[in-house]
Amino acid sequence: MHNEVVEFLNAEVSGCNAVANIAEVGDSSITVDPTFIKQVCSALKSSDKFKMNVLQVVSGVDYPEENIIEVNYIVASFIENTELIIKVRLPRGDENNLPKVESVCDVWKAANFLERETYDMLGVVFENHPDHRRILCPDDWEGYPLRKDYVVQEKYMDMVVNPPEKINKDDIEFFAKMRVEHEDPTQVSGSWVDDHAWIDQDLANKAKDRVAQVKAAKKAKADAAKATEEKGE
Amino acid sequence: MDISKQEKLHTDLLTLNMGPQHPATHGVLRVEIKTDSEIIAEATPHLGYLHRCKEKHSEFLDYRGVIPYTDRMDYLAAMNMEHGYCLAIEKMLGTEVPKRAEYIRVMMAEMQRIASHLMFFGTYAIDLGAFSPFLYAFQDREFILRIFEELSGARLLYNYIWIGGVWNDINDAQLKRIEDFLVELEENVKKYHNLVGENSIFIGRTANVGVVSKEMAYEYGATGPMLRGSGIDWDLRKKRPYSIYEEFDFNTVVGEGIKGQVGDCWDRYHVRVMEIFESIKIIRQCLEGIEEGPIMGKVPKVLKVPKGEIYMRTECPRGELGYHIVSDGTKNPYRVKVKSSCFTHVSMLPEMAPGQMIADFVASIGSIDIVLGEVDR
Structure with a gap:
């Protein structure tokens, strides 16, 4: 199925560079170019063949050695009964220059909370997001907890963390x-x-x-x- | 009834905080609502009051050590949480689970589903102002918790389903007791449903309230009773059978709009109550089919999962639970991402709320059946 999707995507969205990563253990995935993620998602949603009508998860993974943050969009079709992992790989950036990717909120409304969580936990900025705030941590929290190099802050609002x-x-x-x-x-x-x-x-x-x-x-x-x-x- | 149109006086919007300590939010959810007298104009959920960094903790634990933490996510359906996690790891390892263990697992998962739906039944009635159904539901839930306690030693957070099988065997006396209990439960739930579900006040409070259309359910990625309540025939146990669910004969309950529109609160209530009967069917088939044998498969003592990633979905009482697990070949998981169904359901509130009365909004939140432990993780 992955090869078919790759063929479809490369034909539909020019320049998205879709590549299938066929895995021996676990699930296979498709990597696409980050700048085209929104077009890729809307193409998959509106295609007659794949009908990916549900966004299940947006899950970020941090790879500090490669200096990359990977954002996984796991989409599923409840009509065709399939599921698919789409990956984008973003440069990790630093405090002032967070990784940026286009939001897919216009494609699926479910993306709203899921992208906010990814921003909260990994510091990935989703451009054109309608409500771009932290969701699980307090608004004034420093750092992005699920990054591998995250250090717990010593004090939060004059309270000692881990006294x-x-x-x-x-x-x-x-x-x-x-x-x-x-x-x-x-x-x-x-x-x-x-x-x-x-x-x-x-x-x-x-x-x-x-x-x-x-x-x-x-x-x-x-x-x-x-x-x-x-x-x- | 659209009251806002009848009202000619213009009033200012009043900001009101529902929660975090509010009995109707089932935990520590805070919803900031802007109201025009009784009518809600805008609702913004604020999450994170129960955030316990489960995903971060998992990265420092070995694969077996994560299981107790999964319990603490949805504390009303801990067995289902463990089940999904163990299935994901077993799929990566290629472990074969003995038949007896599979039967016990399915039985436990379904009993947990019944317990969870009974809890919903009780608390939803409380939300709508009826107290006694809560006590009835807890009587039956108590039996299930006692069985769980005998098997695992704990009443709520079990750590019972392990990678490769289950921790403890079930004996014939317990199986017999479950069988007897099911007969009693079936009668009781019928009685309860007549008492609450057919009650005209209850119908008045829930029918045509909090309607979720098919399109909206898909758009927001709703799953479980929320999706089925909107009239979509989708149950992972049927559509993508995991464990040994393909062996069982049961029906998917779908909302039909019996008392009002398809996808209203009453439909979601109906789906959950009727699912109790389907679960009873599955447990009965388990009791017939269960065979003697080992309860633990062959699993290496030090678990090292091969490099790769997996996304495993299972059907929990509240919707689909997904584990996205990334392994780098060491004994600790590299990343455990949990797809919680309640989290996506809470994101529907801002669209459900506008135009509702405050009391109806309480009914809508209750019909989602949220557990904040799973939302915040």
């Missing part, structure tokens, strides 16, 4: 203690990392050493067993 007295130290120290006391510390799996500066360093080191010791002992035992097995053969 030290609110951190659940007991829980983390409990797991460290378990690692010291339990007969097999490798079985203890606390979901929290215990290398925070504020936790009792002696305890943390003890726990770390014990886990390393037991692991080494286990490995030595396994190696010995393997060696005897090989000798026996």
Whole structure:
């Protein structure tokens, strides 16, 4: 199906450079040129063959290594019972120069909230959007939380974010203690990392050493067993 | 009745905040409404009061660790949330889920759907000023929660459906109890529907109110009972069967405008109540078909999902839930984007509201059946 859509798009919207990414695992997708996204969407919606009448999600993904933010428009046809991922890849930009792409609100009204969320979370600006504001975070929030390099701001409106007295130290120290006391510390799996500066360093080191010791002992035992097995053969 | 035309006096618009603490918004939704006496001229929903950064948290957890967080999105349909997530990961891994686990999963998902619709039934009646249906609905919901508690240890947030199967097996005594309960439930829901759905005050409050046309439903990407209420025959369990839904025989309930126009609040109410009966049908078939066997498939101890992306849709009580998961081949997901049906439904409010009375707007919000945990994530 993807190849047909690519053929259709390249014929209908000249210059959109549609390319199909056929995946072996998971879903395939189509990448198009960002400047033509609106034409591509309206072409898909109004085409008699594909009838993509519903916009399901606008989902952004941040790739800092490639310096790219990818915006996925997942569209579906409730008439033909198909779904399709359309990707645009935008340069990541910086604080003053956010990535920009044309809004598709005129094509599907559903895009209004979905694009606002993408702006809120990844800082992608949708041009000609009727109501371009943050949606989940407060209006005066700084930064774009779902970017990979996002750092939580220390203070929000004179309130300290993550005040030290609110951190659940007991829980983390409990797991460290378990690692010291339990007969097999490798079985203890606390979901929290215990290398925070504020936790009792002696305890943390003890726990770390014990886990390393037991692991080494286990490995030595396994190696010995393997060696005897090989000798026996 | 168009009151605004009869009124000759010009009045200023009054800005009014509905919420965030308002019993009729089912959580912490704030709707800023501009009213001309009782008539709403403009409504702007403000979201984010329950935003818990679920998508960001997921990026720091391993694939199994995300499951409890999915529970907390739609806390009234936690089983369905887990189900969708696990299906997405299993599709990426190519894991085969044992037959018994599939039956248990479908059974749990459908029981959860019943529980969720009963909750809707109760709270919607409260929205419209009737208190006792709420108590009736909770009586039956209680049984389902007890069964869930026995199986998973929790009443609301289960972490029961795992990648590859389910956590705990169900025994014959429990199956028997479910079977007995279904007989009772079927009678009860019929009774409740006669009590509430056929009540002339209820019909007066809901028929021809908050009409969503077919075009509007498509335009806004509405799904689930919202879409079916507008007369569109679309149910993912039928149209794109996942899990083992293709084995079951059940009907899709579609709004027909029995008491008013197609797509009004009464139609959406009707769709949800009738879906309870369809779910009962599915559970009965599960109880017949369930077979002995393992409940957990073969899944590696350290889960590493191959590089790629997937978009998985499932039919939840409130609409379609979609997971767009991007994997970079490590043991943590690179991105988990959740398509929440309620989020898209809330975006319809600004178009539904103008011209409605405030009390009718409360009825419209109630008929969407929003859970703010899912909207804000």
